[in-house]
Amino acid sequence: MAAEPLPEVAAVYWRPRVDARRLARRERWWTAYSLAHVGPFLGIAALLMALQPLAFPLAAICVAHAVLIPRLYAQRGANVVRPKEAAGEAAEERALGLLGDLVGHAARELHARTGLVLERGALGVWLVGTAGAILVRPGGRRADCWCVRVADPQLPSGDRIAHLLLALRADEAGFATVANLAFSGSVRRVRRRVPAAMRPALVAARAAA
Amino acid sequence: MDQTGHTTLAEWTADDAAAVERAVAEFRAQLELGYYGMVSTGEGHAEQVRELPVDAELVIMRLPISGG
Numbered sequence: 026m027a028a029e030p031l032p033e034v035a036a037v038y039w040r041p042r043v044d045a046r047r048l049a050r051r052e053r054w055w056t057a058y059s060l061a062h063v064g065p066f067l068g069i070a071a072l073l074m075a076l077q078p079l080a081f082p083l084a085a086i087c088v089a090h091a092v093l094i095p096r097l098y099a100q101r102g103a104n105v106v107r108p109k110e111a112a113g114e115a116a117e118e119r120a121l122g123l124l125g126d127l128v129g130h131a132a133r134e135l136h137a138r139t140g141l142v143l144e145r146g147a148l149g150v151w152l153v154g155t156a157g158a159i160l161v162r163p164g165g166r167r168a169d170c171w172c173v174r175v176a177d178p179q180l181p182s183g184d185r186i187a188h189l190l191l192a193l194r195a196d197e198a199g200f201a202t203v204a205n206l207a208f209s210g211s212v213r214r215v216r217r218r219v220p221a222a223m224r225p226a227l228v229a230a231r232a233a234a
Numbered sequence: 235m236d237q238t239g240h241t242t243l244a245e246w247t248a249d250d251a252a253a254v255e256r257a258v259a260e261f262r263a264q265l266e267l268g269y270y271g272m273v274s275t276g277e278g279h280a281e282q283v284r285e286l287p288v289d290a291e292l293v294i295m296r297l298p299i300s301g302g
Contacts, residue, residue, distance in 0.1 A: 029282060031282075031299075032270065032282070032298070033298050033299055033300065036300065037301070105302070115238075115239070116237060116238050116239040117239070118239065119238060119239020119240060120235070120239040120240060121239075122239070123235065123239065123240045123294075126292075127274070129277070144278065145278060146278075156302055157302060171301075172301055172302030173299055173300070173301055173302055174299065174300065174302045175296075175297045175298075175299055176297050176298055176299075176300065177236075177237070177297055179237045180235065180236070180237060180297075181237070181239055183239070184235040184236070184239065184240065187235055187294075187296075188235060188296045188297055188299060189299060191272045191280050191294060191296045192296065192299045194274075194278055194279055194280035195272065195280045195281060195282050200299070203299055203300060203301055204299075204301050204302075205301035205302060
């Protein structure tokens with residue numbers, strides 16, 4: 026996909042360039058990390074109940090931790106596409122015109138409904154928002170949520186998406202290298218936590234992945 | 235692309251030398267400001283350009299991105 030790497034990659038020189046193999050490894054790490062949060066709490070809860078059933082309140086707190094921590098991570102992932110403050114109406118309309126020229130009819134229609142632009146890449150199907158992107162991996166079961174933004178926060182939302190989209194199209198691996206991975210996990214966990222209006226975009230990305 | 239939505243910086247045709255010269259100067263000025271020149275190279279593909287491609291239909295100047 027890339028003719029030359031994104032220049033922004035130089036600013037994160039310590040990061041290995043993302044490729045399918047490295048991304049799969051990071052995803053396995055995320056799964057292990059989540060299990061490492063859940064497992065001990067559930068284990069302690071079970072141990073408490075086995076040793077002393079009257080310790081039920083403490084065991085319940087442990088179970089709550091085991092449930093809540095993964096939920097918070099999934100919420101952090103979903104937040105990457107949460108809409109940011111809009112610019113003036115005229116600027117937003119003008120920016121949407123340019124964004125519309127960059128994408129096809131189906132992506133334009135999906136963006137109008139959900140605020141996200143669907144873009145197929147080598148790593149999967151991307152949903153690009155104003156300050157982040159969700160990558161639905163091939164097979165449609167796993168989502169990687171990336172925080173990535175343009176330097177100017179005053180830009181209209183259509184322009185912010187267009188900047189990210191152009192960078193993604195120029196160098197997908199570089200884009201994923203520059204972006205910060207906020208969450209990796211089941212698409213369903215992310216879908217439940219994105220704003221309701223955005224959920225059809227995740228459905229479409231799953232279908233396309 | 236800017237805070238107004240977008241601004242047309244230059245328009246040119248390959249056979250209008252004066253317009254090309256103005257466009258090249260504007261392109262370089264934008265590079266100095268930190269923008270990158272981008273050209274679509276087919277559906278889902280774009281390429282960064284360091285010199286103004288005179289035969290391109292549209293050159294978009296984009297800002298750098300960073301991890302949030």
